[in-house]
Amino acid sequence: MNRPLDLYDIQGNICKGYGRFGFPKARYFFLEFHDSGFAREFIGKLLPLITTAETWPAEGLAGKPRSTTNIAFTYEGLKALGLPQRSLDGFPQEFKMGMKPRAAILGDDGPSAPEHWDPVWQGDRVHAWVSVNGQAKEFVEQRFSEVESLINQSHGGVSIRPGHRGPDGNLLAWQDASAVYENGKPTPKEHFGYTDGIGNPYFEGCGNNPQRLAGRGKLTKEGKWAPLATGEFILGHVDEAKEYPLAPEPHLLARNGTYMVYRKLHENVQSFNDYIDNLARDFDGSRDMLMAKLSGRWPDNGAPLTLAANDAEKAELDARMGQLKAKADDGDACAAGQLQALQARWIDFTYEQDKDGARCPVGAHIRRANTRASLETTKEAFNSPSALDDRRRLLRRGLPYGGEHGAATDESEQGIIFMCLGASLERQFEFVQQQWMNYSNDFKLGNDRDALIGANNGQLTDKHIVQADPQGDKAPFFCTHLPRLVETRGGDYFFIPSITALDMMAQGIVDPT
Amino acid sequence: MSNVAGKAYGMNVITPLRWWTAVWQKIAFSVAEHFPVKLKGLITLSLIHYARWTIISRNSFPRLEKSQPKETLNYSYMLFESNFNGSWDQYIDSFSFAIPTGLDFFWAWNIKYPKSIPLHDFYHYIRFNQVECDHYYNAYPLASANDVKSARSLFHNLTQFNAETHDLSDEDFAVAWKKLLVSNQHALGSMGEGPAMSTSRELVLDHRCTNHKISQQRQQQEA
Incomplete structure (x- = not known):
């Protein structure tokens, strides 16, 4: 069953990521509401600009806008808009609290502690997030000016809240984000050099091609991939526990909406390079292989370690890809099919044949973030192999930022605007961040943290183990003294309403009675 | 409680x-x-x-x-x-x-x-x-059950290794050491405090800390 959803009622970037559709540039800015009446009027005027989840052709420009606009609200923002108390009361606790008071759960300590965040996040005056994505920077700027003029017409009811740290330490009124460019072309890379954003979940009704299901859905008892329940990602629909996700009243306020995590994650590129260079001297393999053993994917093309676990296998894989590509380019349909099948294995895999982590280390980033049925350590122990993963999946929708100004250091501005969506911030994002990124009991690795985004502090015990083949003669490799490679620089929890709910909010007719 | x-x-x-x-x-x-x-x-x-x-x-x-x-x-x-x-x-x-x-x-x-x-x-x-528990005690507050199981197996294997490798040459010892590491590679997680169970629990821990500080100050004043 793959029942279609009302894609015209759901905001864009939820069902499909803009990134895949040729929108490499984005501007995120945050609004403060000073008057609920004028703020509601502003939302009403913005409504025609809001991009929905309507389907576009995957390639070509036909039917695809040059820029997109989306909006989401914090709990404080919904309060400032004058939503009735009973509706406000229905939101889950973590959303009401916002991200800062959840620091202990999220591992936002030391340099990541909220007191060090960009000034925009100080206090609780961020009321709304507006995102403009564009096919080129000029289109982003055009749309931004349109929204800005609506703000200027709001009689002071709405203002842009400034205070994003930019290059050279300047404070900016917005946060620009952009895919990393190589040879003038946008790439799926982030600033450490990894290929990112592979393998987002597939859910019922998302409108994506069913060919994309394998490796993105859930694993059934029969070992087949099936779409995850819609309610894992969109409110007002049944979830994996066969119930409607917790949501505020009235029903129409929540239905077709979702929650979003926004986090500005600074990347200490110099520390990363120094650490890898230093460690690579003792590592039996290339620098790229060492990087892959931290993340689970080869940095250059994102191939998973399950497919190529060492330099020799990677060279073989690259050669095979090269041959197939050349043949496919010459019009060989058979080679094109084989190439497609091989590329599908970037996503369609499990760790069934790699329980010891000799190929992909048990604590590698992608194995932590999406455990792919590996927590069912005894066959057929659970109701389905991926039972412990299906309710912890994240739709990732971020983009890198900064890094355009010369060589990257720890001080220069670069990182990832991490955005992820789901029907429960606590059960999905917070759980993954706390239990799987910053802790390892589920992987039987004690208190070890994720090497890349974990809250490590350079101590001996801040480590990542690269497991060896139990049948081989090599020893496991220890990446100790892991420094804090990624620091949180700000963020909050947002509610992305449906088009219907936005309209109701604009008119001030949200009534849970 | x-x-x-x-x-x-x-x-x-x-x-x-x-x-x-x-x-x-x-x-x-x-x-x-x-x-x-x-x-x-x-x-x-x-x-x-x-x-x-x-x-x-x-x-x-x-x-x-x-x-x-x-x-x-x-x-x-x-x-x-x-x-x-x-x-x-x-x-x-x-x-x-x-x-x-x-x-x-x-x-x-x-x-x-x-x-x-x-x-x-x-x-x-x-x-x-x-x-709810009236009283709940944990002898090893920094350890989870998985940590205890890992530590017990590691301790056993390390003790045995120690006993068996006294007389080995450097080369043989290196081989044996690698083997020991591989066979225990899933029991080498770091040990430390558990993650915050909830914001309420963090608040309790915070209050305990404050209470402790207050009582220390009082003791100092009285002294």
Whole structure:
């Protein structure tokens, strides 16, 4: 069953990521509401600009806008808009609290502690997030000016809240984000050099091609991939526990909406390079292989370690890809099919044949973030192999930022605007961040943290183990003294309403009675 | 008073069942006991240290002493005791996601048991029937059950290695050492404080810290 959803009622970037559709540039800015009446009027005027989840052709420009606009609200923002108390009361606790008071759960300590965040996040005056994505920077700027003029017409009811740290330490009124460019072309890379954003979940009704299901859905008892329940990602629909996700009243306020995590994650590129260079001297393999053993994917093309676990296998894989590509380019349909099948294995895999982590280390980033049925350590122990993963999946929708100004250091501005969506911030994002990124009991690795985004502090015990083949003669490799490679620089929890709910909010007719 | 001690959470749930269905419940337990394969899911959930189900029939409720009057009870009761690592939600979620059929089998005859799916009815049932811990002690607050298991196996293997490798040449020792590392590579996680179980729990820890500081200041002043 793959029942279609009302894609015209759901905001864009939820069902499909803009990134895949040729929108490499984005501007995120945050609004403060000073008057609920004028703020509601502003939302009403913005409504025609809001991009929905309507389907576009995957390639070509036909039917695809040059820029997109989306909006989401914090709990404080919904309060400032004058939503009735009973509706406000229905939101889950973590959303009401916002991200800062959840620091202990999220591992936002030391340099990541909220007191060090960009000034925009100080206090609780961020009321709304507006995102403009564009096919080129000029289109982003055009749309931004349109929204800005609506703000200027709001009689002071709405203002842009400034205070994003930019290059050279300047404070900016917005946060620009952009895919990393190589040879003038946008790439799926982030600033450490990894290929990112592979393998987002597939859910019922998302409108994506069913060919994309394998490796993105859930694993059934029969070992087949099936779409995850819609309610894992969109409110007002049944979830994996066969119930409607917790949501505020009235029903129409929540239905077709979702929650979003926004986090500005600074990347200490110099520390990363120094650490890898230093460690690579003792590592039996290339620098790229060492990087892959931290993340689970080869940095250059994102191939998973399950497919190529060492330099020799990677060279073989690259050669095979090269041959197939050349043949496919010459019009060989058979080679094109084989190439497609091989590329599908970037996503369609499990760790069934790699329980010891000799190929992909048990604590590698992608194995932590999406455990792919590996927590069912005894066959057929659970109701389905991926039972412990299906309710912890994240739709990732971020983009890198900064890094355009010369060589990257720890001080220069670069990182990832991490955005992820789901029907429960606590059960999905917070759980993954706390239990799987910053802790390892589920992987039987004690208190070890994720090497890349974990809250490590350079101590001996801040480590990542690269497991060896139990049948081989090599020893496991220890990446100790892991420094804090990624620091949180700000963020909050947002509610992305449906088009219907936005309209109701604009008119001030949200009534849970 | 807290259900939390170090990395562990202690849970007691007491639920009523009709005295005649208690018999069926006992048969269900005996099936599970004789066919341990039925418990495979439960055992695979490595966050659990321990889980025990006990049927207390309506006539055999303990009395502290003979002078305590006997109660007339309408129902027999099932006492569920568990110790696990992680938060309440994480535990109940894992049960409900991974082994809902097994849970329903164990609680099948309990009054108003809603089944473990949908999740929130099950949440409410457990919360409603949970008896909080008056006192909960943990000898190794920095260790989870997985940590203890790893440490025990590592200690054993290391002791044995130490005894067996005294007379080896440098080359042979290097080979033996690599072997030791590989065979213990899944028991080498770092040890430390557990993750914050909840913001409420963090608040309690914070208050304890403040209380401690205040009492220290007072002692200093008095001195």
